Amino acid sequence: MRRLTASLAACLLLAACSDSSDHRQEAPTPVDPPPPPVEPTDLDSTGVYRGQLVTGNRNLALVTVTLARDGTTAIAIDSDDDEKANIVFWGETSEAAGELDFSGRDGRDGSAINLTFTASEQTLRGQWQLAGLSGELSADLAPESAVDDGLSGGQFARLDSPGGLTALELAGDGTLTLTAPCEGSGEISTPDPAVNVHYLSLASDCLDWEALVSVDTVAGAKAALRVTGAGGLATRLYQP
Numbered sequence: 001m002r003r004l005t006a007s008l009a010a011c012l013l014l015a016a017c018s019d020s021s022d023h024r025q026e027a028p029t030p031v032d033p034p035p036p037p038v039e040p041t042d043l044d045s046t047g048v049y050r051g052q053l054v055t056g057n058r059n060l061a062l063v064t065v066t067l068a069r070d071g072t073t074a075i076a077i078d079s080d081d082d083e084k085a086n087i088v089f090w091g092e093t094s095e096a097a098g099e100l101d102f103s104g105r106d107g108r109d110g111s112a113i114n115l116t117f118t119a120s121e122q123t124l125r126g127q128w129q130l131a132g133l134s135g136e137l138s139a140d141l142a143p144e145s146a147v148d149d150g151l152s153g154g155q156f157a158r159l160d161s162p163g164g165l166t167a168l169e170l171a172g173d174g175t176l177t178l179t180a181p182c183e184g185s186g187e188i189s190t191p192d193p194a195v196n197v198h199y200l201s202l203a204s205d206c207l208d209w210e211a212l213v214s215v216d217t218v219a220g221a222k223a224a225l226r227v228t229g230a231g232g233l234a235t236r237l238y239q240p
Contacts, residue, residue: 043067043095045119046195048214051139053077053128065124065139066212066228067093068199069192073102074212074228075115079133085234087133089113090210100124107232144216147196151188151215156225156237166207168225168237182206188213200227209233 046069053061061079073093076085091104091113102115117126122141128134157167157180167180170188178184184204191199202209211229218224222239 043069043071043093043100045095045098045100045124046192046197047145048142048197049124049139049145050142051124051137053079053133053135053137055133055135061133061135063137063139064228066197066214067100068197068212069195071095072191072199072212073104075102075104076228076234077133085228088228088232088234089115090228090230090233095119105230107230144214145196147194151190151198151213152223154222154239156223156239158235158237160235166235166237168202176200176202178202178204178207200229 046067049063049065049067051063053063055061061077063078064076064085066074066076071092071094073089073091075089077087077089078085080086088107089102089104090107091102093100093102095101098119100117100119102113102117104113105111106113113130115126115128115130117124117128117137124137124139126137128137151170151174153170153172155167155169157165159165165180167178169177169179171177174188174190176186176188178186182205184202184207186200186202186209189199191197196214198213198215200209200211200213209227209229210231211227211233213228214226216224216226216236218236218238224239225237227237228234
């Protein structure tokens with residue numbers, strides 16, 4: 001009986017020793033702290049700038065740079081004198097101490113574009129080195145950058161050949177309805193109510209627009225929407 005008791009005690013002791021290793025706690029895996037929140041872009045040099053790019057052989061290209069408060073940027077270049085932009089860059093701009101850095105895409109082929117220019121006394125300047133178009137930029141803040149009556153609702157349309165009719169209806173709350181060449185919907189928002197630069201998004205089966213819009217006035221129309229955006233988009237829609 002004593003031998004049985006001793007053997008049982010030895011077995012219990014051995015089990016306790018072998019089981020003790022199963023209950024060791026491992027050190028917790030360190031967790032990386034979350035990244036700091038990204039500060040939203042807040043450009044000082046917002047607005048619509050119009051000017052020219054003087055190339056090395058003294059040719060001129062007309063340039064319109066549209067800068068929204070949140071950094072969204074559209075650059076339209078008319079290099080062939082047909083009064084319509086044939087080159088459009090779309091992307092984002094950051095600003096520090098009067099220097100602006102643009103990073104975006106060329107609407108013709110989707111290639112990456114990086115540009116640097118300065119803002120001083122309501123003028124943008126820069127030395128641009130681009131494939132097929134290099135030179136010195138000078139663009140002044142356009143008078144229409146300041147909001148007059150702002151963006152109001154109504155119907156806007158343009159008859160393009162051979163594309164046909166493009167027609168939009170804009171409600172007072174910024175809601176957009178595309179009525180031609182197909183049906184679609186979207187909205188126009190205003191990043192800064194003191195600046196005539198608006199953000200447009202539109203989705204449909206026939207076209208998708210992501211663009212910046214400024215309100216312009218033209219002879220024979222109440223108003224015009226100057227639309228410049230992703231994918232080489234550059235057009236005007238007129239209010240009869």
